[in-house]
Each structure stands twice: as C-alpha cells, then as structure tokens.
Amino acid sequence: MLRxxxxxxxxxxxxxxxxxxxxxxxxxxxxGVGCPIVVGDRTWGAMLILVASDHAGALHPExxxxxxxxxxxxxxxxxxxxxxxxxxRLVEEQAALRRxxxxxxxxxxxxxxxxxxxxxxxxxxxxVDSALWRDDGDGSVTAVAVRGPSLGxxxxxxxxxxxxxxxxxxxxLRxxxxxxxxxxxPLAGTIADRASELGMxxxVGCPIVVGxxxxxxxxxxRYVAEPFAPDTEALVARFSxxxxxxxxxxxxxxxxxRLAAEQAALRRxxxxxxEGAExxxxxxxxxxxxxxxxxxxxxxxxxxxxxxxxxxVAYRGTGPQLQLGARLRLPAQSVTAIAVWRAVEPSL
Numbered sequence: 001m002l003r004x005x006x007x008x009x010x011x012x013x014x015x016x017x018x019x020x021x022x023x024x025x026x027x028x029x030x031x032g033v034g035c036p037i038v039v040g041d042r043t044w045g046a047m048l049i050l051v052a053s054d055h056a057g058a059l060h061p062e063x064x065x066x067x068x069x070x071x072x073x074x075x076x077x078x079x080x081x082x083x084x085x086x087x088x089r090l091v092e093e094q095a096a097l098r099r100x101x102x103x104x105x106x107x108x109x110x111x112x113x114x115x116x117x118x119x120x121x122x123x124x125x126x127x128v129d130s131a132l133w134r135d136d137g138d139g140s141v142t143a144v145a146v147r148g149p150s151l152g153x154x155x156x157x158x159x160x161x162x163x164x165x166x167x168x169x170x171x172x173l174r175x176x177x178x179x180x181x182x183x184x185x186p187l188a189g190t191i192a193d194r195a196s197e198l199g200m201x202x203x204v205g206c207p208i209v210v211g212x213x214x215x216x217x218x219x220x221x222r223y224v225a226e227p228f229a230p231d232t233e234a235l236v237a238r239f240s241x242x243x244x245x246x247x248x249x250x251x252x253x254x255x256x257x258r259l260a261a262e263q264a265a266l267r268r269x270x271x272x273x274x275e276g277a278e279x280x281x282x283x284x285x286x287x288x289x290x291x292x293x294x295x296x297x298x299x300x301x302x303x304x305x306x307x308x309x310x311x312x313v314a315y316r317g318t319g320p321q322l323q324l325g326a327r328l329r330l331p332a333q334s335v336t337a338i339a340v341w342r343a344v345e346p347s348l
Contacts, residue, residue: 001034005043007064009033028052033063035071039078047071096120097238104246107253113246114145117218117239122147125220125232129200131155132208132243134216135173139163141216148221155198165189168205172217178233180204199223206236210247218243258293265289283314291316302328 001008011031013024024030032050036043047067051059060066100120103113114132122130129148133141143159163170166187171179181187182202184195195203205219218240222228269285277285287299298317302310308330315322 001036001046002043005036005038007033007035007068009059009064011059031059033059033067035064035067037071037075037078039075039082044075044078047074093124093235093238096124097242100239100242104242104249107249108246110246110250111144113243115147117243118145118147121218121220121236121239124235125228127222127224129155129221129223131219131221132216133161133169133219135214136160141169141173144216155194161194162190165192167191167195168203168219169217172205172207173214176207176209176214178204178206178237180228180233182227195221201225202227204228204232204236206233206240208240208244208247210244210251215244215247262293265293280313284316287314287316 009032013029013031029050030052032048034046034048037045037047047070049059049063049067097120100113100117103116108116118130118132122128129146131143131147132145134144135141140160140162143155143157143161146155146157146159161169163173166181166189168179168181169191170189180203184192184200184202187195200221201223203219203221205217207214208216208218218236220228220232220236266289269282269289272282272285283301287301290296291299296317298319299315300312300317300322301314303313304310305327309327310330312322312324312326312328315324
C-alpha cells in the first residue's frame with residue numbers, strides 16, 4: 001500500500017510467505033485492508049482494518065472504498081491542522097519582521113539591530129542558532145551577533161574565523177547567493193572544524209548586501225540530523241535585507257554627519273579668515289579642525305622653503321611635539337616632498 005500509493009487487501013494471511021503467516025497467526029490476524037492517507041502530494045500514513053483469523057472471510061467486497069472515505073477525512077483533518085500551523089508560522093514570521101523593521105525605522109544602533117535580528121530568527125525557526133558575520137576583507141569573518149539555545153563557549157560576538165576550507169559562509173561570500181550545507185561532517189577547514197566541535201549538523205546562509213557589495217553573511221545552524229525546510233533561505237533573506245537596510249541607513253547618516261561636521265569646520269576657519277585673524281591663528285585652527293575631523297594622530301602645516309626644505313607653521317597631535325618654526329630638509333620619498341614636487345611641477 002505505501003509502496004504503490006493505493007488501497008490493498010489480504011484476504012488470507014495464512015497463505016502468505018512463511019514468516020508473515022507465522023507472525024500473523026501468532027497475533028490472531030486472519031485478513032486485512034489498508035488505505036493510504038494522502039495529504040497534498042505525499043502519503044502521510046495509512047489506515048488499517050484487521051480481522052481475526054476466525055473472521056477472515058468477513059471482509060466486504062467494497063471495504064476498500066469505505067475505508068478510503070474515512071482515510072480521506074483523516075487526510076483533510078491533517079491538512080487543516082498543518083494549514084493552521086502554517087498560518088500561525090507566517091503570522092509569527094511577519095510579526096518578527098515587523099519588530100525588526102520598527103527598530104530599523106527608529107534608527108536604532110546597529111548593534112541593537114544585529115542582536116534583535118539574530119534573536120528573532122532563532123525564535124522564529126525554533127531550536128536553531130542564528131548569527132551575523134561581517135566580512136573583514138582579509139579572508140576572515142567576525143561575529144557581530146549570536147543567538148540560540150545550543151551555543152557553545154567557542155562562539156560569541158567578536159569571534160573571528162578564517163574562511164579556509166568548506167563552509168556556508170565561505171560559499172555565500174564567494175558566490176554572493178544563499179547556500180546550505182545539510183551535512184558538515186565531511187568538510188574540512190577552520191569553520192567546519194568549529195562546527196564539528198559544537199556538534200553542528202547543517203546550516204543555511206544568506207548574503208547581507210549593502211549597495212553593490214556583500215557586507216557579510218547571516219547564518220542559521222541546526223544540531224539535529226533533520227535538514228532545514230526548503231523555504232529557510234527565503235526567510236533568512238528577508239531578515240538579512242532588513243540588516244542591509246539598517247547598515248545602509250547607518251552609513252548614510254554617518255556620511256551626512258561627516259559632511260555637516262566638515263562644513264562646520266570650514267565655516268569656523270573661514271570666519272577667522274574673514275575677521276582678519278593672524279596667519280598663525282588660522283594655521284593652528286586648520287590643524288585642530290583636521291585633527292578632529294579625521295581622527296588623525298598628527299596634523300602639521302609646513303611652508304615650503306628653497307633647497308627642498310620646509311618650516312613648520314602649525315602642529316596638532318600626540319607624540320613628540322613638533323617645534324613651530326623648525327626648518328627641516330625633506331626626505332626624497334616623504335609625503336611632503338612628493339606633494340611639493342607635484343605642486344611645483346604640474347606638467348609632470
């Protein structure tokens with residue numbers, strides 16, 4: 001019945017192969033009818049009718065049809081229950097996406113968004129670990145958020161892993177598309193070894209794409225033999241898109257703030273110039289503003305002198321103080337020498 005997907009009957013078990021006949025006689029079974037319970041396009045199970053040996057001839061000729069009608073009712077009940085569960089899952093998924101989207105719209109700090117996304121994905125998929133990884137651009141990734149019930153002590157925010165060998169993260173970053181691994185056991189490499197240490201069985205990853213670049217990867221991992229559902233990539237991708245939006249918004253805000261700070265610095269220096277401040281005061285103000293804007297360790301202004309020398313006219317920064325008025329010969333390969341050379345030789 002399960003093999004052929006249709007009703008089947010045995011009117012006399014004693015006439016079957018010896019092992020089966022002996023077992024059924026021991027159990028007192030004489031005949032039986034079975035109908036598959038088909039839910040959607042899969043055989044969910046079966047309904048069996050068994051009669052005792054002394055009633056083996058009592059099976060009605062149309063009993064398969066009658067059992068099939070009840071099996072259809074069972075299939076409908078199972079389908080309805082699964083449909084309700086699916087609706088409930090979708091409702092929870094949308095609620096989780098809405099909670100994250102609200103944080104993004106409120107311009108919450110990126111660390112808060114990262115943690116919330118990892119938490120919501122782990123909760124939505126159930127009994128999985130969720131993590132966000134930033135591509136460091138040097139063949140390694142760093143965890144920026146980690147959530148889940150099965151986390152070992154070897155994985156936490158700040159964990160840095162090499163991308164050598166096989167892993168979901170490496171493939172996603174290399175190919176720029178979702179990827180899954182249903183069995184980590186045959187793989188080698190830093191991440192695969194860590195997965196083996198933690199008992200990880202399978203994983204799914206999706207890229208976090210900001211603008212035209214892959215910023216990082218979002219992963220979910222499972223520690224049981226059952227692989228992830230076919231639509232897991234789509235779910236993770238919806239959350240990773242929100243992460244990408246938060247990162248893009250944060251970068252846009254940072255750029256706006258940088259431009260505003262730059263314009264304010266230029267305005268302060270321009271005001272000094274307009275007020276007729278002494279050159280030394282303007283030089284010092286320029287050095288101070290550049291130090292603050294760029295987060296530089298040292299900023300200096302120098303006046304070019306004949307004979308490949310310069311005189312220091314302003315200095316701000318840490319470390320040994322550059323004495324103002326000091327006259328220095330320029331090393332041929334220094335930044336200052338190259339800048340001066342380009343300025344006095346524009347045709348080159």
